[in-house]
Amino acid sequence: MTKKLKMLQTACSILLAVSLLAACSGNATPGGSGSSPPPAATEKPREVIDIEMVMNSWGTLPPETGDFVVNKLKEELDINLKIVSETELMDKLNVRAAGNNLPDLMMFSSANDYRDYASRGLLADLTPHLGKLAQVKEFLGQGGFDKTTVNGKVYGVAKEPTLRTFSYWIRQDWLNNLGLPMPTTLDEFNDVLVAFTKNDPDGNKKNDTYGMTGIFTGLHAFTPIMTTFGAAPTYQIRNGEIVNFYSDPQLKEVLAYVQKLADEKVLDPELATNSGKMPLDKAFQGMAGVVYTTWADMVKDDKVKVWKTANPDAEWVIVPPFKDHAYGEAVDYVDAGGSSGYVALSKAAGSNEEKLSRILELLNYISHGEGLNLVQFGLEGEHFILDGDKVTLTEKSGDAGFSWIYQFTGRPEQSYLAAKFPNQVSWIDQAAGLPRLTVYNGFITQLEGVNYADRDRFIEEEFLKFVYNKRDINDFDQFVASLNSMFMLEQETEHAKQILSGLGYLK
Helix, strand or coil: CHHHHHHHHHHHHHHHHHHHHHHHHHHHCCCCCCCCCCCCCCCCCCCCEEEEEEECCCCCCCCCCCCHHHHHHHHHHCEEEEEEECCCHHHHHHHHHHCCCCCCEEEECCHHHHHHHHHCCCECCCHHHHHHCHHHHHHHCCHHHHCCEECCEECEEECCCCCCCCEEEEEHHHHHHHCCCCCCCHHHHHHHHHHHHHCCCCCCCCCCCEEEECCCHHHHHHHHHHHHCCCCCCEEEECCEEEEHHHCHHHHHHHHHHHHHHHCCCECCCCCCCCCCHHHHHHHCCCEEEEEECHHHHCCHHHHHHHHHHCCCCCEEECCCCCCCCCCCCCEEEECCCCCCEEEEEHHHHHCHHHHHHHHHHHHHCCCHHHHHHHHHCCECCCEEEECCEEEECCCHHHHHHHHHHCCCCCCHHHHHHHHCHHHHHHHHHHHCCCEEEECHHHCCCCCCCCHHHHHHHHHHHHHHHHCCCCCHHHHHHHHHHHHHHHCHHHHHHHHHHHHHHCCCCC
């Protein structure tokens, strides 16, 4: 009995030892037959943070329910973004600034307003955090930060500017009717305008047409003429030197050429008072054969319907750049410092580490990939189909019409337009591909002590006098001297030189 008991105790001891070894083996060896390891501690979810953006959304508001952009941002970034639209934006911001209650994010429409807030210390300094905005920089380039640099510090992000697509458009059917080729020089252009005015291009046996219509303000209607002479408002860099449009000798050449057009009576007699869409209305009605405008005004489906209804034989085409240029072919100019808005953080938001981090994530997210597509087109598979890089809008794309207000850093304009207007892609590409002079206006801050409204009024009055022969073109130097004495033109040019040198655009 004792022997059996000892044998039983020994067996139990052996079984216990084996069991313990197995247990140890199971814990030490993945996939073993022992007990599973305890589950790893799960990461605590981030708290959802409220972020307020104040901007002028020009009447477009996000839907009260079903805002898929806000929902996606909450899902991806743990933020609850609220857009507040103010038509009197700066008045509202100034009130909130006075109460030390600025919103987390602001979208300034004006560079001057943005710079004013930065100079007053109301905005967060983003300079130490630029390394965390890699996707923003990849999208916008260094210019996205250069344009928001104030006193050597970056206080915001400049949105991608809209695509510049202005050029002269001409009635090809009128050229055909008169047996004229497309003008390739300024002399040929002058001859075409004379023929359009005097040779009955529409064949109705009435003296009811003129060469060109447009808007006079700022010599807008004559921009391709200006740029062919090498002039463009307001600041260029030419041969390594800064050039102010208003003191540029090439401007004198422009005014002399336009004065000749006025003398020949080939311009719309109401050109000096035209505004808004008046020039387009006249062009579409068959009153003028040339107008300076964009593809969107000319060849969108609804626009074509208007001018085809008025003139079934009408054919509008783009005038190529003139070949007798002074400093390179150009039909227009583009501002290297231009932006369609300036997004900035309040100083309070910038001092909140978690809120700052989340806002930087937001700016990166909407600047590339899924996030950029979201704010351009909506939800993939619902509002658009993506095949490689090609975007095709669905029948529900109209439901995403509000999403542009979330484009805080802008959008790649040409590809966006191609998706939105597939019927006009060839026109968009042609207009966008035309050569343009580069100006640097967006980088330049206004001088204190200069009343720019008075200056602009003075310039406009003198331009009218020059063009319509109320002032001798040889008084141009006197005109420049007046700008220097009355509006500090020389000081402003030196000021611009210092800014562009500091940014590295001038050596």
